[in-house]
Amino acid sequence: MGRLWRREVWRLAVLVGLGALLGWPFSLSSVGIGLGLALGLSYHLRNLHAMHDWLTHRPQQEPPTASGLWGELFDRLYRYQKGQRITQRRLRSTLQRIQESSEAMRDSVVMLDRHGDLEWWNSSAERMLGLKPALDRGQHITNLLRDPRFVGYFNARDYREPLSLPSPIDENMILQFQITLYGDDERLVMARDITRLHRLEQMRRDFVANVSHELRTPLTVLTGYLETYSDMAGMLPERLGKGVAQMQSQTRRMQNLVNDLLLLSRLENDQGGSDHVRLDPTTLLQAVKRDAEALSGGRQQIEVVVEESRSLTGSEKEMHSAVSNLAFNAVRYAGDGAHITLRWRAYGEGACLEVEDDGEGIDPRHLPRLTERFYRVDKGRSTATGGTGLGLAIVKHVLLRHEARLDIDSRLGEGATFRCIFPSSRLAAADPVALGRAGAVH
Known part of the structure; x- marks a missing residue:
């Protein structure tokens, strides 16, 4: 390309030189130079017009015939267009296969743009969600799926766990929703029919x-x-x-x-919620401490630490059961001489109840399954200590009913920490009396 460009420059220089030579005997060298520039410009304008006509009216045809730099430019544009057409055909074919495969799926698939508006969906979505192509395209997803649980799930943008809800058009059909973020903040909503699993x-x-x-x-x-x-x-x-x-x-x-x-x-x-009241975490932890000390029989040192003044809204009976299960597990499995701490502290914008020990710890490979019913890290030791294997499953369900989650951190030989993490919506405003008590209890 550099060689062709230099050739065009020389061609223009020759035209200008010839014009100057022809005009020199008549003292019209400047006119000759202008005439040479005009001829060069007309050549380029003619090729530019040919390019515009080709790209505008007949891009699928062969490019105009030209020599030098313009010929090379036409040839490159033609090859580029041809490559683009091949790529577009390939992409259209891939997109068509994706749409056909999505149509063949029994699960509903809904594509949303970055604003949450409906862009495309398969026929299963029409059957499960009642979407209508002629009416619903461009609508926001929450205008059609109005269940408050789905709206909260959609807006929370935390899609690690699926959401199970009745179908908006058939309450007897139970759907499991899973949302995936992709591209420019776009979302893919998938819904599976789990009615049979739900009944089982x-x-x-x-x-x-x-x-x-x-x-x-x-x-x-x-x-x-x-x-x-x-x-x-x-x-x-x-x-x-x-x-x-x-x-x-x-x-x-x-x-x-x-x-x-x-x-x-x-x-x-039971949906729960009817017995939710304002709880004092200090009173709760002190009561659990007394029960844990009775179980321990002096084999471990147990203390309560309160670092957060806000109180918790929930069921006193259920929260006592959950924290007791965590504390009793620490007593059973931390080992003699271990130090166990029951702590209430701030955690991000929310707060958490922690049960921490410096005992034997748990191999990290067991952590994902600890909340399963009857799952045992060590079956022999669990039988000897009298555990039922349901404690952490109970903790998990109690926390779900309180919009909270269980976080477990442990390594072998480094103890274990079980955190019940509550959102700020579950916390009451700071209480001056509780604040004084929080500073006193350690």
């Missing part, structure tokens, strides 16, 4: 609740007779007395399991 889960919950409830009566009868036999231990043979003690221990363990199953079933089925 409800059947499981009902089964567990019914079985647990039915087990209470025979366990109560067994406990009563075993207590009677225990009172008569002096009259029983030694071997039989030892068996009665073991039966009492296992019956208590079964009662604890049944009680935890019933509590978990209630947390799953």
